[in-house]
Amino acid sequence: MDHERIVILAHEKFPDGAKTALGVMRYGDQEVRAVLDRDTAGDRVHDHVPDVDDAPIAGTFADAYEAADGEVDALYIGIAPIGGGFEESWRDDVRDAIEAGCDVVSGLHYFLNEDEDLASLADEHGVTLRDVREPHDDLTVATGSSGDVDADVVLTVGTDCSVGKMTASLEIVDAARERGIDAAFVPTGQTGIMIAGWGNPIDRVISDFTAGAVEEMILELGDEHDLLVVEGQGSIVHPAYSAVTCGILHGAMADGLVLCHAAGRDAINGYESFPLPSLSAYVDLYEDLSAPVHEAEIVAGALNTKDIADDGAAADTVAEYGEAVGVPAADPVRDGAGAIADAIAETVMNR
Amino acid sequence: MDHERIVILAHEKFPDGAKTALGVMRYGDQEVRAVLDRDTAGDRVHDHVPDVDDAPIAGTFADAYEAADGEVDALYIGIAPIGGGFEESWRDDVRDAIEAGCDVVSGLHYFLNEDEDLASLADEHGVTLRDVREPHDDLTVATGSSGDVDADVVLTVGTDCSVGKMTASLEIVDAARERGIDAAFVPTGQTGIMIAGWGNPIDRVISDFTAGAVEEMILELGDEHDLLVVEGQGSIVHPAYSAVTCGILHGAMADGLVLCHAAGRDAINGYESFPLPSLSAYVDLYEDLSAPVHEAEIVAGALNTKDIADDGAAADTVAEYGEAVGVPAADPVRDGAGAIADAIAETVMNR
Helix, strand or coil, X not given: CCCCEEEXXXXXXXXXXXXXXXXXXXXXXXXXXEEECXXXXXXEHHHCCCCXXXXXXXXXXXXXXXXXXXXXXXXXXXXXXXXXXXXXXXXXXXXXXXXXXXXXXXXXXCCHHHCHHHHHHHHHHCCCEEECCCCCCCCCCCCCCHHXXXXXXXXXXXXXXXXXXXXXXXXXHHHHHHCCCCEEEECCCHHHHHHHCCCCCHHHCEHHHHHHHHHHHHHHHCCCCCEEEECCCCCCCCCCCHHHHHHHHHHHCCCXXXXXXXXXXXXXXXXEEEECCCHHHHXXXXXHHHCCCCCCEEEEEEEECCCCCCHHHHHHHHHHXXXXXXXXXXXXXXXXXXXXXXXXXXXXXXX | XXXXXXXXXXXXXXXXXXXXXXXXXXXXXXXXXXXXXXXCCCCEHHHCCCCCCCCEEECCHHHHHHHCCCCCCEEEECXXXXXXXXXXXXXXXXXXXXHCCCEEEXXXXXXXXHCHHHHHHHHHHCCCEEECCCCCCCCCCCCCCHHHCCCEEEEEEECCCCXXXXXXXXXXXXXXXXXXXXXXXXXXXXXXXXXXXXXXXXXXXXXXXXXXXXXXXXXXXXXXXXXXXXXXXXXXXXXXXXXXXXHHHHHHCCCEEEEEEECCCCEEXXXXXXXCCCHHHHHHHHHHXXXXXXXXXXXXXXXXXXXXXXXXXXXXXXXXXXXXHCCCEECHHHHCCHHHHHHHHHCCCCC
């Protein structure tokens, strides 16, 4: 998956309902030549999102292709309807992209490769349909060797789902690179995979291979960089998803952990009868559960303050969070992850 | 899967290499009409294993079928070669069973349903090939409701793989029933599923559904019994399999845990560079990790002493184990699980 120039489909959802599109625009290396959104066609990206590269917004793939002078390698599906299905209203755009010789990259539950119409059209035009949620066939059990790589490894862990672990991971990589550290992002979910252009969708792997699928990625990159930042998933006390979290924790064998939390969150999202335990309980749990496999301490905190409007109040909340966890903390979106990268450099990397 | 009279295939492996066959013979409700082993054909089961129901050992399915007067509902594959493949030398027996109208039940990695020859023959004869390692299609994420069932729930947890969690679970169910408790076994692995005749193979479920696949079983049985004993898998600090363990822990929402260990084990089996943490560390980890989702204490211990020849020495080791864990303990094979069932009745069930 090595696409230099892409179009991102975000019909009727750009920008606020297009998390994947925004993630790719903000953190991906790909050049976004156009966004597809029939509701805002004719606008520019900067009319809605000022802090990413600008691009036209088109109503159809045909229009986007023309606006990009035909310089498009791939169409990315940048939105995910509830349920992860494929919207039939996208079919013409996807077909037009295939017929224009573009790959199509999708993080939907619905696999494009299992859609006979699209699969045969792709075959005919010699392009690839890449379903990033579909694990590859060669995954197997972990061998226990992630701890042997040259790179230092940091993992973002969370108090819950949807607290900003992917964003924190990507911001940490950016901040580390600004500090001259050769850092790389290790994606574990579909948006991260679309941004990075590679990776294993850990939540779709069979449970026996959870740690192994992370280990495979650590071994692949571990001797080529100084720092790997692994995108965590879920929470170790999530009633539904803790298996994924635990497999990533032991598969990554991180040297340091960054505890991610969303300000104001006090119960598991969507499982409101389960209150979050205290921050110190999370610190103990993550560290105590890591230790028998690979010693790891919480070395920094990332707090998502998007629900706090006032900058001063947000800064106070971040400071309180850092004190409660006992480590340097930042909101990676509001502040950048410089303070977190510094903490990683000083502790895990011992610089 | 409701087979009253079965033949078990254990070619060249009965009894010592036929763990699944022995498990079904010892704990299953099925009547074993014959064992297939071409190496010991002509012997009786009691020549090799005195403490299960006797049966003839036959060299072929045809001989076994004749010895059983044709009263056979199914052929169970009772052995698992390294790698989980299908041995071509079994094909004639499996074909003969299908042609005789028998279902075939297999815990192999190799799915009989994907073998065109066997699948079409089964179709022709109207019998079912049941691959117990293949999860059913309707699994989904946990809803967090396992804690709401009427039954008390106990889960066997371990210091490692292969310490006797399945056997302990089955012996606990037997001992509880002897004490007048309406107890049921909840299987999570292929041998347990073949014994019980139902269940989800948790290690083959996609990782997002790990807890959900356990919850489905708890909800199915939870209002029909007073006690559910859930078969645990792996260990919470296993470098490869901890995801499965964690998903079962939070999916089962057990009220009590039974810590299973093998005497003399001091490193992870097959991962010898990872020493086991202390028993008290396991107690803390399992309890602390359970608590935010559902409070559970370690209420008893099960120690596997098969490597200790002397009964007195074994009893001493069990006593030491119980003291170290701080709970009543037994070797369920050597002593039966009476002491464990009593501890469960007194603590979890509050009798």
